[in-house]
Amino acid sequence: MTSDIFVKWVRDWDRELNKKKKKILLLVDNCPAHPSVSDLRSITLVFLPPNTTSTLQPMDQGIIRALKSNFRKNLVLKIIASLEANKDACSAKNPKITILDAILMIYDAWNKLTSATISNCYKHAGFVRDSASVAADNDDGDIDDDVPLSVWARALNKGLPIGNEELEHYSTIDDDLVTCEEPTDENIVQNIIVNSQDSDDNNDVDGQEQNCTTPSVSEALKAAEVLTLFVHSNFEDDNMKSIMSQLHNAVRTSYYKNKKQKQSKITDFLQ
Template sequence: MKTEDCKGGKVSKDRLTVMFTCSATGDKLKPLVIGKAAKPRCFRNIDVRSLPVTWTSNRKAWMTAALFTDWLKDVNSLMRRRKKKILLFLDNATSHSPDIRLSNVTLKFLPANTTSRLQPLDQGIIRAFKARCRKHLLRSVIAKIDDTTATASEVAKSVNVLGAVYMISRAWNETRESTITKCFAKAGFPVPMTADNEGSVSEEDQVQDEVADLIRQGSDRLGVDNIDPDHYIDFDNSMPTEETYSGDWERQLVDNFVADRENVNPAAVDDDDEVEPEPAKDASVRSNLTFPEVLQMLNQLQNFAADKDCPILNHIQDAKSVVEAAIIKQRSTARQSTIDSFFKR
């Protein structure tokens, strides 16, 4: 966090704001992800239009009325191509402009101060996404912790904005339709309940258990105290995602205008980003490849699939999860064997 002290390195200046859109039947649009740069360094050789999210940017990585309006127009065009008309429920965020009129999207604003009760995304959809995203982040980092060729700084830098985009897309794709439907019903929407979304065993609880287990493994390797899984999943709940207007509205209006103008140049690069290391050279074809080497290859395949807008991206991400889990299991077994051998001496 920006307000916390950082030892042994620099506080990361990376920041992303994510907006989700889904229907009561569980249909989902691609997440809108707002970063600080139109083309971060880690997007080198990547066409942002081929990313599995809708990418945009401004100086603070916050939602603004201009960004939201542009996104609404894109959604309206999408619905027109699909020959659909939708009713879009919104909270009263400052950036949600009520003045736009669209052909295939009708805006309906929730009553003031009712978001926590009537907004389906706040009934557990966003938290279900966060739990999965944190799980993928932990698994990725733990898989690299014991790599003797990587320093602590390199492990920290291995998670960049591009990697975060892939995790966001994957976690959103994994968020179940039944979870979304139940959250709409909890918010008071008339949703027909089925045996699937009335199940007694919650997959979301299973995901949280996985997060807690990964936290324990990471704490053991780093020699630090465990943190509460709920705190880890929800630690950024109070972070601002848009400008909150105060009495100095004129200055804030100018600041927002400048921020939106800065987004016009598609070739802009974030100077605060660390220079990305060159990708590892391909290992020679052989039968004794290690899991870390396979993970490097999958990372390269992931970038290839994103750049070429290839439909195998989800399968590559699934393979990464399997390899990361195998690395964690392999190192846990090796560590346990070493302890057992010590006591048998």
């Protein structure tokens, strides 16, 4: 997080709320990447006291932990799928995880968080005065992580050369990682130089640059058809079937729109 990103995000949200004629109080943790933003119409910024992360900030009462746990679970499942799909030992040890894969897994991890988890974390931080309800919901905001990583590890059938201790370390490896910092001019220049050198090195590795290619519309349509058959054959949930139908229709519409953009010749139909 940087101050420029934060200021832009707050101002965009303020304009959106202003159009809806809504006003909110936004609680923000105290760090250099979160500066005070003036001239806001619909948002009132209130900064939490410094050095109170572990006791006062709701995101640190379990929300971030649950999100990371869900993400890492998705990552382990993807590794499992890679091990099962690739019998070759070399390819199995190096599953391809792209930036797009990571973004999609984070998106899924956030969607798995329930409102109850977020509500409980706010209670733990003291935003609810009813102490009885706080004690009743004292689950550390961990209700979304009902299956530990050790269960997924056993699913590897000893295909992954690590044990439960390593997985426990893996689950908390970046708890103290700094994500907000006010970069200096020297750091910015140094990062640009390092990134430029890394990019040149990667481009020189025998042309084996791994790019994340976007599936074609035809491939997406075939995948949607297969997934539709799977959903209707294995699930009783009408809501899920409806969502799958909407997705299938959207992909199919995109497919035919793409075909219309390519003008055909009359000879194409007379071959």
